[in-house]
Amino acid sequence: MIALEHISKRFGSCVALDDVSLTLSPGERLAVVGENGAGKSSLMNVLYGLYQPDVGQVRFGGETVRLSSPKDAVRRGIGMVHQHFALVPTLTVAENVMLGHEPLRRGLLDARAAREEVVRAAKAAGFALDPDATVGGLTVGSQQKVEILKALARGAKTLILDEPTAVLTPQEADELFASARALSEQGTSVVLISHKLAEVLAFATRIAVLRRGKLVRADLEPAKTSPAELAALMVGEGVALDVPTGSGVAAGAKEVLRLERLEAKGLARVSLTVRAGEVVGIAGVDGNGQRELAEVLTGARPWTAGTFTLLGQQRSALTPADCHALGIAHVPEDRLRDAVVKDLTVEENVALGRHGAAPNARGPWVDVAGRHANAVTLMEASDVRPREPLLRLGELSGGNQQKLVVGRELQGTPTLVVAVQPTRGLDLLAVAEVRRRLRQVADAGAGVLVVSLDLDEVRALADTIVVLAHGRVTGTFARGEADERELGRRMLAVSA
Amino acid sequence: MKNRLLAIAPSVLAVALAMLLGFVVVALTKGVSEAAGAFASMFAGAFGEPSRVDELGVFAFLRPWGESATKATLLTLTGLSVAVAFRVGLFNIGAQGQLVVGALVAALAGAHLALPAGLHAVVALGLAAVAGGAWASLAAWLKVRRGVHEVISTIMLNWVALRLVEGWLVPGPARAQVEGNNSINGTDQVLPGAELPNLFGESSRLNAGFLLAVGVALALLFFLQRSVRGFEWKVAGLNPHAAKAAGVPLERTVVQAMAVAGACAGLAGAVLVLGTEHRYPGTISAPWGFDGIAMALLGQGHPLGVLASAVWFGALRAGGTRLQLAGIHKSFPELIQGVALVLVAARAAWERLLARAVRRA
Known part of the structure; x- marks a missing residue:
């Protein structure tokens, strides 16, 4: 005892x-x-x-x-x-x-x-x-x-x-x-x-x-x-935790992303579409191509065959810089590795990725006042605590770091959002908040692709669920169409 | 402000403790009063001699300052070279080689170009910076294209530069043309118009090179802290993955930072030639480039920190020649520098001590 x-x-x-x-x-x-x-x-x-x-x-x-x-x-x-x-x-x-x-x-x-x-x-x-x-x-x-x-x-x-x-x-x-x-x-x-x-x-x-x-x-x-x-x-009593399911995808909404028989290392013949206003959830067992797919979509991994159509334009390659220019927001799986720099201040991290443009820069020079003001606004809107833009980022808790990353990436009007495990390790309030934000940008007209190992999360968020197994798409379901068992079978790629 | 003081405290304390240790060792071997005398004469040689103002006038200060400044200039520029590369996460061990290449180019340009005075010096400086930058870019190119670690390539390029310049060009094709039986080691004397002007005439060697070094430090400070590119360098140095994801072109960053680092070291070579030697001597005996590593570490990679440590140790070295009169080897200041470096490397220990002291206060 x-x-x-x-x-x-x-x-x-x-x-x-x-x-x-x-x-x-x-x-x-x-x-x-x-x-x-x-x-x-x-x-x-x-x-x-x-x-x-x-x-x-x-x-x-x-x-x-x-x-x-x-x-x-x-x-x-x-x-x-x-x-x-x-x-x-x-x-x-x-x-x-x-x-x-x-x-x-x-x-x-x-x-x-x-x-x-x-x-x-x-x-x-x-x-x-x-x-x-x-x-x-x-x-x-x-x-x-x-x-x-x-x-x-x-x-x-x-x-x-x-x-x-x-x-x-x-x-x-x-x-x-x-x-x-x-x-x-x-x-x-x-x-x-x-x-x-x-x-x-x-x-x-x-x-x-x-x-x-x-x-x-x-x-x-x-x-x-x-x-x-x-x-x-x-x-405590009386705190709202549920996520609105959204208005759904308007008929004839334009396609933000279309992949057809895309081949890359770790991916085989992947076809999927993401329409404006749609949240597509990628379900799957860890290590079945989700990371590779997210990397392809954010310019970190080249593809070898198939067609990649973004905003109506077919592309042959994509770099991280292209992604920023095209408005592809990325909430990566490992934020401390790919999204933020621990030893920079919070406000420098808020600027990262948009550090070369207004309000963070004026011409070739950093706009210190503009950057600060933008960080204050974002921290307020995303409820990042403590509200100290000059704090070292590493001093923030993991949940607040993630809120900052999500807030930063969804700033402006992204066209496509790629979010990998966006609520991993967050508490209830923060999870609800992140999911609400993702829903919000979709309702504002962005295509949202959420990769999550948490099937409940995929089911709660997604209008369309795409199941990946061994780098292949093994099923595509509309909201409410698939039960957990069916999804589980597809995730393990076993036939019913 | 308090944070900033805490940040520089480890370096300041390390240098102070190294000085104290040096003093104790001298006092133990030669006695306290001799040690005090030796240190006093070292400081006199470094910072000036108030006691001789009647005799020498203002040159009681200007002459020692000139000696201090010439050394501080070279240490500043090579220190900046290492610090700039370090900002993007690269270890530039090659400042010495870049300095040698820059010095040779400055000597040749200074002796063989025909340009108006003043402009001549500027052009020679510029060419030396370009040459040093190009030499350092070789290491960056090897890293980006072939994945060669920059520590290895810059060390090897030091030897290549040394053998190329001092083993072949200077004693061979670039050797001074001499009339009669005189034999001169080194290249032709640079033309007077290419020399860096002394600021206070013949009695002090304080020349425009020092102003150049201070200017470069300030320019780099501004660039690193206020420019978008400087921000990208910082991100690339702290977390290359996040930098890449944020659209920072990493390869370009490596090449540019290395080129700027090499340019600083090349300028150091040019200042040595155009400011004090007035030719490429047979050999450049002092390892200014390697001392730059110490300056960058003591200055914690901050341009003003580099400038401060370079001024301090440049001055001590200038004063070090006086130590010989007290029977102490003139390299004693370098010993102090080495001890300080060891102590600053024990940074974690300092920070713990400081944190405890701050808590108590």
Whole structure:
């Protein structure tokens, strides 16, 4: 039995945790829910020894323990899988899992024993992982499994999963929860941190809700609560979370994008159209050509055959600069890599991409005042907090960074919006806001293409769903035409 | 303002601590009063001698300043060369080679072109900048077209430049034409019209080159902080993926930044030739280009930071010659520079100490 007692933690003037007490029994599946910044991760970081609480204590079976580093926590059987992985991309799965506690034989690394141990652990957890695959080449979903294996291989008896399904497909998520459930039945405690209420209700045996650093409830039973009640507890009463479905596509709306039998590395004979005012959702299991498609559409990947018609004009090539000129907005999957620069200020990041034109520049020179004013306007409109345009971007939370990227890309009048995983890792309010914005630009006449691994998101947003499997289009459905099972079959490319 | 002070603090503290360590070592080996005397004479040689104002008048300052400024000029220009490349994420180890090429072109243009005075100097400077830029562009071209890492190519191009210029051209085809039995190492003397004018006549070597270096630093500062292109360079240096997605042409950025870097180093060579040597000497003995790396790091890649460290260490070096009278090798200032560099590399430690101090205050 683990008990967190009266934990408080401040960062400067910000109270991250305010007198939070929580217990965890062996074999229990506890879900901790709350908005971004509610204190979920801070609380778990206290349990994992990353943060030392200002007030309060951690007890293991009645014994008060000082966890001064994750090492102490691991020794006590705590394992944590973070949202951001700590893997070495150039090493294999087996090497990553064994890193730091490699089995030795006569003082030398016993690579075979290590590999066998990893194979055994993977089997026990129900993961289909090639122990010899290089981690850098795996999908995000598989990389996460490697992280979980790492924790299990270190003897974790309590497993903390921080937003584990933010990056997974429904099938992968089901697999994950099935194996987590099996682990808990063998006595492992599992703590799930999540925004997704459906999975919380399906998985947990008990639900705790945090709001602004305070514990609101710790005793909710999934059978006796509902998504609506949870959402209300998380965000407070009376906050609108639903997304309008939009007016639909006007008959005879002009085509913004038409791909016909397009071939590129990772894509085969892809045909699809996006009309003005239409939201097209690309559904599929991670690694089935979604990334490649988004890259082709944003000028980062050349195509080798087929026709590419944009705004009525057939194109033979596309560069990122062309995209900016043509009004193609891009919300990339990995914002810190492709969309923003951590070490620039917020206002410089707002200007990025349009940095050479008014209001950000006057001729060859930066228009400092215009850039500042534009950033202030955008931060206001997109509710980016704190409203400090001169802050380093890296100081913003992930959710606020994403709001900034979405706001920046949808500024002006884009003709085509390519959004990849636009709500990954965001909290309920931010998700609703991003989806509303995407709907809004579509209603204003843009074509919107949303790639998401979250099937619920695709179904909630899209007027038309296009399913990709193995780089091919395996199905195209109008809103409401396809049920989840049918989509799942198409995503796995199995015939009914 | 407070942030800016905190940002430069690691460099300032590193230099101060290096000076202190240097003093302690001298004091331990020669005694405290000798060390104090040696440092006093070094500062006198660097910044001027108030005690000799009666005897020398204003030249008690102008002469040491001239010596300091000639060294500071070269350090500034090569430091800017490294700093500019660093802005786009490139490590220009090749400032020395670019300087050598620029110096030779300036010497040849200064000696063999027939142009009106003044204009002649400007043209020679311009050609040297172009030559240095072209030489550096070779490395950029290799990187863009062939994926050769610029550290490797610039180091190798240093040797190519050195052998080409000092191994063949200067002792060979470009060697000075001499009458009689006199033998001169180096190229022909540049024409008087191509020389950079001294600002205070014959008694101080302070020449227009220093103004040029300050001007280049200010121009680069303005360019990097206020121009769209400068912004693109910064983005390309910090996150090339985001730069590419934002439509910044990365290859062009690499080539342009390297060309500007090479031009700065080429100007350093030209100032050396047109300002003080007045010919390409047999060899350029001092590693100005490599010292530029130290200036860029101590100045944290900021043009004014580079200028400040170059002025300080240029002055110390000028004063360093006086140290010989105290029995200390004249390269002592370079030792201080090296120690400061090691200390500034320990930046993380400084920042932690500073953060703690700020919290307490």
